[in-house]
Amino acid sequence: EADIYQTPRYLVIGTGKKITLECSQTMGHDKMYWYQQDPGMELHLIHYSYGVNSTEKGDLSSESTVSRIRTEHFPLTLESARPSHTSQYLCASSELAGIGNEQFFGPGTRLTVL
C-alpha cells in the first residue's frame, strides 16, 4: 500500500479564498507530482518536482503554485479560488530513477469552488 497522503479529501469553498492542498509521502521519494483530473477522467500534469527546492510546471497551465521545502511534503496553493478550479487534484511520487519508475498516487482532493 502506498504511503502517500492528501488532505483534505473534500473541500467546498467560496470564490476568492486562498487554499492549500496538502500532500505528504513517507517513502523518501525525490520526485513528486500534482495532477488535475477532469470529471471526464483525463489526467493533466500541472506541477512536478525533482527534489527539495525544485519545482517545474507541467503540461497544463495552472494558476496554482507549489513549493518543496522538505522531501516528504509538496503542497499546492491557489491564491484566489475560482469556480474554474473545481476539479479532482491527485498527488503522486516516485523515485528519480529505477525499474518502472512507478508513480504512487494519493487518494486525491476533490475541490469545489462555489
Add this chain to the structure above:
Amino acid sequence: GEDVEQSLFLSVREGDSSVINCTYTDSSSTYLYWYKQEPGAGLQLLTYIFSNMDMKQDQRLTVLLNKKDKHLSLRIADTQTGDSAIYFCAERGGSQGNLIFGKGTKLSVKP
C-alpha cells in the same frame, strides 16, 4: 508530441474476458504501464511492461505489446464486478521522464 489513445468505455459480463486497448506515439518509450482507478480513489499501478518484451502475464492479467504498431493491450480474464474501474494506459516519455497518460477506459462489469 507524445500522445496516448484509448477507447473511453468497455462493458462486459461477469466471467467474460475484458480487453482494453491503447496506442501510443513515442517509439522511444522504455516502459508502458497500466493503472487502475476505483471510484473516489487515486491511481494504482496494475502492471508494467518493458519495451523489449512482447507479453507479460500476472495472474488474471495479460499485457501484450506490439512495438511495431505501438499498440498495448490489457486482458483481464474471468472479469469480476470488482474489476469495474477506470483503466489508464501510460508511457514514460520526454526528456523529463514523466508519464504520459491516456484518457482512461471505464470498464463496467455486468452481473
